[in-house]
Amino acid sequence: MTKPTAFILGTGRCGSTLVHEIIARHPAVGFVTNLDDLGIRRGNAQQLTLWRRLPAALSEKGRARLAPSEGYRVVAREISPMLVDPVADPTEADLTPWLAGRLHAFVDARMDHLESAEVFVHKFTGWPRARLLDAAFPDSRYVHIVRDGRAVANSWLQSDWWRGHLGPAGWHFGPLPPELGDIWASSGGSQPVLAGLAWRLLVDTHETCASRLGRRWLTVRYEDVIADPAAQIARILDHIGLPWTDAFESGLGRYTLTAARTDAYRRDLTPEQVAAIESAIEPALARYGYAGSSPTAQ
Numbered sequence: 001m002t003k004p005t006a007f008i009l010g011t012g013r014c015g016s017t018l019v020h021e022i023i024a025r026h027p028a029v030g031f032v033t034n035l036d037d038l039g040i041r042r043g044n045a046q047q048l049t050l051w052r053r054l055p056a057a058l059s060e061k062g063r064a065r066l067a068p069s070e071g072y073r074v075v076a077r078e079i080s081p082m083l084v085d086p087v088a089d090p091t092e093a094d095l096t097p098w099l100a101g102r103l104h105a106f107v108d109a110r111m112d113h114l115e116s117a118e119v120f121v122h123k124f125t126g127w128p129r130a131r132l133l134d135a136a137f138p139d140s141r142y143v144h145i146v147r148d149g150r151a152v153a154n155s156w157l158q159s160d161w162w163r164g165h166l167g168p169a170g171w172h173f174g175p176l177p178p179e180l181g182d183i184w185a186s187s188g189g190s191q192p193v194l195a196g197l198a199w200r201l202l203v204d205t206h207e208t209c210a211s212r213l214g215r216r217w218l219t220v221r222y223e224d225v226i227a228d229p230a231a232q233i234a235r236i237l238d239h240i241g242l243p244w245t246d247a248f249e250s251g252l253g254r255y256t257l258t259a260a261r262t263d264a265y266r267r268d269l270t271p272e273q274v275a276a277i278e279s280a281i282e283p284a285l286a287r288y289g290y291a292g293s294s295p296t297a298q
Contacts, residue, residue, distance in 0.1 A: 002104050003030070003111045004119045006141040006240040007133055011202040012125035013155035014147035015222030018255075020123040021059060022233055024068040025052050025251025028242055030110055030117035032071035039074065045114055052247075056254045070123050078106050087174040089127040089205050092135035103136045119240055126172060126202065130209040130217075141240045142213060144206050147222040148290045149281045150274060153195035154265035164194050173198055183280050192269060196277035200284045207287075221288060226257050 008023065010016035024031045033043045033051070041047070051059075051066050059067035072084045079102045082090060107120050130142055156162045163171040167189070168181070176184060180197045187193040210217040218239040225232045233252060234244055265274065278285065278292045285292060 002107050002120075002137070003117065004139065004141075004241065005107060005133075005137045006119050006121045006143065007130065008121065008123040008143045008145065009128045009130065009206065010123075010125050010145040011147070011152055011199055011206075013152050013159070014125070014145050015225060016123055016125055016145040018222075018257075019143070019145050019220070019225060019233075019236065020068050020121070021056070022229075022252060022255060023121055023236060023240075024048075025254075026237065026242055026248045027052065027116055027245070028118040030114045030120045031068045032074065032110060032122060034065065034067050034069040034071075036110075037069045037071040037074045039077075043110060045116070048114065048117075052251055056256075068123070070125065075106070078109075079103055083124070083129060083132075085172065086127055086129070090129050090132040092131050095132050095135045100136045103133075119242060121240070128202075128206045128209045130206075130213065134213060134216075140216070142209070142217045143236050143239060144210065144217065144219045145222055145225075146203060146206075146219055146288055148262070148265075148288075149196055149199035149203070149285055150265045150269075150277050150290075151262060152199045153192060153277055154268050156195045156198065157192060158268070162195075164191060164198065167194070171198075173201060176201065187276055187280065190273070190276055192273045193276050193280050196281045200281040203284050203288075219288075223259070223262055226259050226262065229255070229257055 008016050008020045020031075023029060030048070031043070033047060035041045035047070036043050047066065051068070054066065059065050076084045080099055082094065082099070111117055111120050128142075128144070134140060156164065168174070168176045168184075175181070176197065180201060184190070184194055184197055210219065218236065220232055220236060229252065237244055237248075269277075282292055
């Protein structure tokens with residue numbers, strides 16, 4: 001029988017990696033490692049215990065490391081590319097019995113050898129995929145990490161994997177809905193605006209999932225995690241059914257969280273670009289309590 005599952009979701013560049021890594025410090029959590037993703041070695045109890053003892057600095061991307069992973073390579077190999085780079089958000093209509101079996105086998109293979117693990121926690125970014133996942137795991141829990149859309153757009157524009165320069169015909173998320181397409185056209189095809197609209201498209205889709213999943217869905221702002229990590233991480237643990245322990249508190253203490261990059265978009269973008277993004281995504285910014293800084297976003 002598959003053990004309980006929880007999924008950490010977000011747009012990407014939203015702080016979900018940080019939250020995933022912190023939650024993976026809990027001794028009752030099972031997860032996919034980057035070594036498993038690379039096909040080197042599937043995670044075992046010793047490997048996960050080693051991860052929990054490592055300083056946070058040793059899990060930084062861009063270096064040889066052991067760390068929790070979204071595992072898109074291994075997900076594609078053992079489940080389906082459908083969960084890796086879908087052109088639209090997968091739903092329950094996409095869950096075939098074959099795919100459901102693959103999902104359960106994937107989780108079971110990583111949890112059966114972990115006697116102390118109580119919850120399998122995995123992270124997905126981009127489309128939430130929650131409607132498909134919930135059809136496969138009906139009692140699963142979901143944590144949506146949301147970050148200021150201006151900051152996310154700024155970060156995407158600087159990422160080497162970002163394909164927004166190809167426009168909606170060639171990027172990650174398929175066609176823009178007509179309303180968002182009109183906004184992009186009225187901006188003159190602005191790249192910063194398109195990145196902002198991608199954030200809005202994704203958070204709107206996360207909200208659709210949230211309305212369906214009710215109490216099994218928790219939304220947490222990245223900025224609140226940075227401001228008060230103990231309180232926000234405690235909310236997440238409680239939501240997925242895990243206690244706060246001394247061992248976990250020790251793991252959390254390995255992180256030094258800083259707000260240094262929360263408003264970097266104000267330095268990296270021009271005031272006009274910031275205003276254009278705000279105008280395009282203001283309804284979603286307001287719903288999450290992100291105040292606009294330009295007259296057009298008030």
